Amino acid sequence: MIYVVTFLVAILFAYVFKNFRRPKNFPPGPEGLKFVGNVPLIKRLSREQGGLHLAFSSLAEQFETSILGLQLGSDLVVVVFSEDNLAEVHLSDVFLARPDNFFTRLRTFGVRRGITITDGEVWLEQHKFALKHLHQLGFGKVMMKSLIKEELGHFIELLRSERENICVTKYLAPLVLNVLWTIVAGSRFSLDDPQLSRLLELMSSRGKAFDMSGGVLNQFPWIRFFAPEKSGYKLISSLNSQLRDFIVAEIETHKKTRTGEIRDFIDLYLSTIDDPETNKDIFNEDQLVAVCLDFFIAGSQTTSNTLGFALLAMVRHPDVQTKVQRCLDDAVAPGTCPSFTEEKRLNYVSAVLLESMRSCHVVPVTGPRRATQTTTVGGYTIPKGTTVLMSVHSILNDKKRWGDPEVFRPERFLDSDGNIVNSERLYFYGRGKRRCIGEALARNFIFQFFTSLLYHFEFSATPGKTLPTTPIPGITLSPQPYFVDVRPRHPAQTTEHRHG
Numbered sequence: 377m378i379y380v381v382t383f384l385v386a387i388l389f390a391y392v393f394k395n396f397r398r399p400k401n402f403p404p405g406p407e408g409l410k411f412v413g414n415v416p417l418i419k420r421l422s423r424e425q426g427g428l429h430l431a432f433s434s435l436a437e438q439f440e441t442s443i444l445g446l447q448l449g450s451d452l453v454v455v456v457f458s459e460d461n462l463a464e465v466h467l468s469d470v471f472l473a474r475p476d477n478f479f480t481r482l483r484t485f486g487v488r489r490g491i492t493i494t495d496g497e498v499w500l501e502q503h504k505f506a507l508k509h510l511h512q513l514g515f516g517k518v519m520m521k522s523l524i525k526e527e528l529g530h531f532i533e534l535l536r537s538e539r540e541n542i543c544v545t546k547y548l549a550p551l552v553l554n555v556l557w558t559i560v561a562g563s564r565f566s567l568d569d570p571q572l573s574r575l576l577e578l579m580s581s582r583g584k585a586f587d588m589s590g591g592v593l594n595q596f597p598w599i600r601f602f603a604p605e606k607s608g609y610k611l612i613s614s615l616n617s618q619l620r621d622f623i624v625a626e627i628e629t630h631k632k633t634r635t636g637e638i639r640d641f642i643d644l645y646l647s648t649i650d651d652p653e654t655n656k657d658i659f660n661e662d663q664l665v666a667v668c669l670d671f672f673i674a675g676s677q678t679t680s681n682t683l684g685f686a687l688l689a690m691v692r693h694p695d696v697q698t699k700v701q702r703c704l705d706d707a708v709a710p711g712t713c714p715s716f717t718e719e720k721r722l723n724y725v726s727a728v729l730l731e732s733m734r735s736c737h738v739v740p741v742t743g744p745r746r747a748t749q750t751t752t753v754g755g756y757t758i759p760k761g762t763t764v765l766m767s768v769h770s771i772l773n774d775k776k777r778w779g780d781p782e783v784f785r786p787e788r789f790l791d792s793d794g795n796i797v798n799s800e801r802l803y804f805y806g807r808g809k810r811r812c813i814g815e816a817l818a819r820n821f822i823f824q825f826f827t828s829l830l831y832h833f834e835f836s837a838t839p840g841k842t843l844p845t846t847p848i849p850g851i852t853l854s855p856q857p858y859f860v861d862v863r864p865r866h867p868a869q870t871t872e873h874r875h876g
């Protein structure tokens with residue numbers, strides 16, 4: 377018996393020694409506890425400081441480093457802060473992969489599928505396909521423009537009738553989802569559809585319950601057996617299966633109603649599967665479900681929260697709002713609304729949107745990436761398998777670059793002739809081969825909604841309701857619900873949206 381116990385203890389020691397030891401020349405960071413590493417510290421700092429991005433920044437400051445080394449459970453995690461370090465991660469193929477862990481696999485039911493969490497050939501082919509066809513289906517065609525116009529029309533009508541005490545954030549998520557879903561499946565939801573509300577509620581809870589590191593559930597997956605609710609396991613499983621059932625049902629309907637004409641992304645993907653030349657290991661119905669899930673999860677909250685923060689900034693800075701409106705009145709013929717192609721003529725508006733994203737970027741920590749071999753960043757060793765995160769927040773709030781990053785000042789993006797400057801190296805949508813595939817759609821949507829809403833309405837805080845000053849932390853930052861009154865700026869008329 378004594379031998380068995382000694383043997384087990386020796387194995388345990390070997391495990392602890394191997395897995396809970398900082399590797400040689402690993403980036404600086406706090407010493408971790410055995411088994412849990414830095415998890416309790418990061419959790420506490422995130423709670424105290426208001427998010428994972430702020431917890432990371434405070435540790436980087438404490439250790440005077442632009443690359444932080446952590447241990448979350450038995451996972452090695454490195455967070456990079458400076459532009460040089462970010463460039464090394466964004467541009468090197470060693471960091472092109474995503475972590476393969478419990479949390480990432482949970483997204484697609486224990487297997488690796490789709491775009492966001494896959495690597496290698498599957499990722500490359502799905503990524504290329506989605507990028508090419510999202511563009512063809514959405515941006516170059518009249519459909520996308522009339523789609524945004526239709527969604528805007530519904531929202532403008534709603535604002536005209538409600539006018540007071542409107543919780544804007546409540547409406548933005550369904551609007552974005554409708555645009556996305558029409559591209560993917562050719563149909564929109566009614567804004568009071570209970571299924572839509574349920575999906576959005578689940579997605580928003582998911583965004584708030586987890587963070588970019590995957591949270592405790594990722595570091596200790598067994599926790600789901602003891603605390604299925606508290607660990608977030610129940611929530612994420614329920615969201616994923618509801619989303620999957622919903623997408624599978626839509627694919628089945630498409631299969632029954634197909635005529636050969638390509639109506640949307642699902643039709644296009646199904647016709648690719650039918651092609652005898654297609655590699656069925658890469659393009660199949662399971663992959664289609666996962667790619668649709670990716671669009672929903674990566675595209676809806678990021679876009680609606682960005683718009684939510686931009687409108688909040690306008691309520692908080694009425695002088696900037698007035699300037700935007702003057703600029704729109706000057707540039708836009710009465711009774712029309714600007715199209716995205718006019719972005720270049722509306723430099724002040726573009727500067728306001730850039731400043732809004734700089735001051736509150738919805739994805740303050742991007743990634744996660746995985747080192748596929750042992751390498752170095754900033755002179756430190758990054759062992760194979762390490763998870764790497766990028767603090768875009770620190771770049772967007774760097775005092776050396778911006779001078780007064782805490783001030784909302786769109787003029788920092790304009791030169792003395794009113795041309796856009798400083799708009800490079802912001803990494804809002806990432807950089808390199810894993811750059812966001814929805815950037816064009818998101819930029820188009822945000823620009824058209826923002827300009828149209830400000831052209832039609834003056835927004836002010838509802839009297840007696842305070843405006844939130846901090847975002848809700850999570851995988852993406854969300855604006856806390858805020859309430860506005862709107863005053864129409866033009867008489868109601870059928871407003872034309874120009875198509876560029």
Ligand code: HEM
Nearest residue numbers: 492671674675678679682743804805806810812813814818
């Ligand atoms: C304001 C809105 C958005 C922001 C700020 C944003 C931001 C990002 C960032 C920073 C990445 C790169 C992550 C990395 O470097 O590892 C990314 C990837 C991605 N985004 Fe977006 N995104 C937005 C909207 C969208 C939309 C509308 C869609 C869907 C159509 C979308 C789909 C994706 C997908 C599928 C990926 C994963 C790409 C890959 O792993 O190869 N995003 N996004």
